[in-house]
Amino acid sequence: MSDREAPYDPYIPQGGQGGGAQQGGNQRTAALQAQIDDTVGVMRENINKVSQRGERLDSLQDKTDNLAVSAQGFRRGANRVRKQMWWKDMKMRMCLIVGVIVLLIVIIVPAAVEERWATTTTSTSKSEAREALTVLEQTVEQHLSKRALLMDDGSDGLFLLQ
Template identity: 65%
Template sequence: MPESDGHYDPYIPAGGASSNPTGSKSAAGAGSSRTAQIQAQIEETVGVMRDNINKVHERGENLNSLQDKTDNLSVSAQGFRRGANRVRKQMWWKDVKMRFIIVIGIIALLCVIIIPSAVKGVDNNKDDNKSSSSSSSGPTSSAS
């Protein structure tokens, strides 16, 4: 290991430029293939993590969009509720007015029917009283 650099790098072999200080080629091939496998696993893991981060980001965007839609729906629901209450009150007043008009109409109809009958009944009673009084006074005056 070179002491002059002052830092340790696990990817640089301890013997300097050669990865196998003994000069054996089989040991060097096994070490580099293991390193390649580990590097491939690391790259695969990094790729999976990037995909996960992208999915989390997309999910966050979807959640924000859903939150916006929920807020809009809540505002629309409040407006609908106010409108429905206003329409309900208007219809209640129309119902009250209609009932009032019907009651007034019935009272007017009864007045049109009852008052002429009562007036005729009073006129008939007056006529009956006049005719009965004139018929009783007539014969007595003619007899004298």
């Protein structure tokens, strides 16, 4: 306080005139004035801090708004990608189903055609086999009848086996 000059106060007489009571009052007034100056300084610092805090809050609000916009864009992008992946999955499933159907057609159709052909040829073969069997029976009967005639002659019938 000694290096500070006392502020001007119109109620305090200048020049040191007056008694000791005035000097004590001057000191008390000077002390009060110093407290007021300190309080004003603290208030100025607080006001500066509040304004800086307000600026930081504004900056934080801007960042929050930007983050909200980014989140909305991310959500849209994620939905778009989800739909694209769903369609890709559906296309893959459809390809698999078509592939299985084609594979079944490739396996079943030739088998069915072959079975029908086999049935047709088998029935033809059966009739041919019956005819061949009939011819064979007739041939065997002819040979047996010849053998029976030969045995009646007294020969042993070995020439038929040769």
